[in-house]
Amino acid sequence: MGIALDMDALDGPTALALLEWQVEMGVTDVIGEASLDRYALTDTRPTAPTKAKAAPPPEPMMEQVDPVAVAKIAANNAPSLDALAEALAAYDHCEMKKGAKRTVFADGNPQARVMIIGEAPGRDEDIEGRPFVGRAGQLLDRMFAAIGLSRTSPDPATSLYITNVMPWRPPNNRDPEPAEVAMMQPFLARHVELIAPDLLVVMGNTPLFALTGGRGITRARGNWAQAWGKPLLPMLHPAYLLRNPGAKREAWADLLALQARLKELG
Known part of the structure; x- marks a missing residue:
């Protein structure tokens, strides 16, 4: 109490x-x-649990795009050179394109027996929109003129058709990365299929890798190979010859080998 x-x-x-x-x-x-009323009732009922806020639904995952698969579809659906050029210009999965002024497609006679494949456009090519128009391109023209071939010849027997693996100028003229080359391979393969040349000439490491998977153009040059059902001759890039004039002797030997092979093919 x-x-x-x-x-x-x-x-x-x-x-x-x-x-x-x-x-x-x-x-x-x-x-x-102070008095205390011990008979006053207190609310001892259990309180309802507070509902936890529902977690926001997970954001939908972005669909992964395979740029090589997209390139294959675009290239294979091109029925002509003009359609292939349009498909290549519309291809937006290569970051290299964002820094380039133009898409450099090709130059020369589409009926030519010889198809030359270079690496990528440089400054002059990016401005003009044609492959091999700078100092290296001028040297290329003189080299092939020595065996009677020209990009301006209307005769398929004496003409050249020229393109590059990469249609866009690389930033700071860097080498294209393997993933970038892989994106362009379907377009290049379709390009060769549409031109249907008698033989291919690859100039530099990038086209050598793109067509054969090999590297080391100084070791591979002058040794005939096969790619996409065509005889293939690796040669030193004219830009390399400008930096290393002593290597022009090897380039001349390769040109003579090309001339002899064309005679063999008839």
Whole structure:
């Protein structure tokens, strides 16, 4: 049993008398200055659990695009050179395209027996939109003129057809990466199929890798190979010859080998 007392409101004798009376009445605990209603009900009902916010739905995954597969479809659906040029110009999966001014497709006679494949456009080619028009291109023209071949000849027997693996100028003239070359292989294969030359000449490491999977043009040059059903002759790039004039002797030997092979093919 307990009772609350305001002791400050009582004098001493009165307070003592009340205390003695409370003891006689069985008070055992002094609770405090404020009374407490022990019969008041408290709400002991369990509260409903707070619903956790639903996690946002996962964002849909972006569909992965295979740029090589896209290139194969675009190239294989091109029925002509003009259609292939349009498909190549519309292809947007190669980052190299973003920094180039033009898509450099080809030059020369589409009926030519010899198809030359270079690496990629340089500054002059990017401006003009044709392959091999800078200093290296001028040297190429002189080299093949020495064996009676020209990109401007209307006669298929004495003409050249010229293209590159990459149709866009690489940033800072860097070498194309293998993934970039892989994107262009379907277009290049279709290009060769439409031209149907008697033989191919690859100039430099990039076309050597694109057509044969090999590297090391200085070791491969002058050694005939096969690619896409065609005889293939690797040669040093004219830009390499400009930097290394002593290698022109090897280039001349390769030109003579090309001339002899054309005579063999009739």
